[in-house]
Structures are given as C-alpha cells and as structure tokens.
Amino acid sequence: MEREVYESLKDAFRDQRTHEDNQAFIRRFVEKTDTHSLVRFSNHFRVERLSGGVALRVHSGSTIGFRSEQELLDLVGDVDRFESRHLPGTWGVRHPQHGPWRGPTIRNGNRLDGGVCPNCGNRLPVSRRCDFC
Numbered sequence: 001m002e003r004e005v006y007e008s009l010k011d012a013f014r015d016q017r018t019h020e021d022n023q024a025f026i027r028r029f030v031e032k033t034d035t036h037s038l039v040r041f042s043n044h045f046r047v048e049r050l051s052g053g054v055a056l057r058v059h060s061g062s063t064i065g066f067r068s069e070q071e072l073l074d075l076v077g078d079v080d081r082f083e084s085r086h087l088p089g090t091w092g093v094r095h096p097q098h099g100p101w102r103g104p105t106i107r108n109g110n111r112l113d114g115g116v117c118p119n120c121g122n123r124l125p126v127s128r129r130c131d132f133c
C-alpha cells in the first residue's frame, strides 16, 4: 500500500472524521511530540517521531504508542490511561469522546458489532478482540 501522509493535523482530523471534542485533546499532545509525519491508515493515523521508534496511533476513541506511563503523563497529563495489550510495553489514553467508529473505511470481515472494549472504549469487531489497545 502506498504511504499517504497528511499535510497537517487539520487534514488528518477531516479525513478521519475525528470527533470535535477530541481534536483539541489530540492536538495538545501531538504538538508536544517530536512529530516527523502524520501517516494515514484506514482506521487511524500515526504520528511518526523524529526520534524514531513506536509511532503514536490515533484511533477514534483512543491513542496508543506512548513509550511509558511517564511519557504519557508528560505529553498528555494525568488522564484516563491504560497499558496497551496491542502494543506491549506502550501506554494509551482514552479520548474525551469514544463512541462508535466513524472513520473513512471499515475493513472487510471486521464488522463492528462486538460491543465496546472495556479497556479503551473503541467498538469491537465480532471476534471481540480489540485492535486498538
């Protein structure tokens, strides 16, 4: 798949249909991150860092990829957070709004009717295995 990069966070929010309430929240920590580029994926976007390593993965209801609880505290503050099972060793944060997925595409066979993940608040596929945390 060809790599698609957003020109700006505004473009990313528009394309991903990021909830308005989440935009300011996400902008605050992305601006503190050593952002190299914003890369488009079908159901999220990634904040790749100048320093390399794990990218932040911004989903509709949460962001994962913080390198430690301390980094999360530094970038986001003392907020609702969790240890990621999807990206072991990283931490994630819930966005103020984490309702049903409203992004551009939903992968085939990944129907979202498995309820809501108790950990990150994203919609779950039928398998009930969360892809986001």
Ligand SMILES: [Zn+2]
Pocket (backbone or CB within 6 Å): 117, 118, 119, 120, 121, 122, 130, 131, 132, 133
């Ligand atoms: Zn989850």
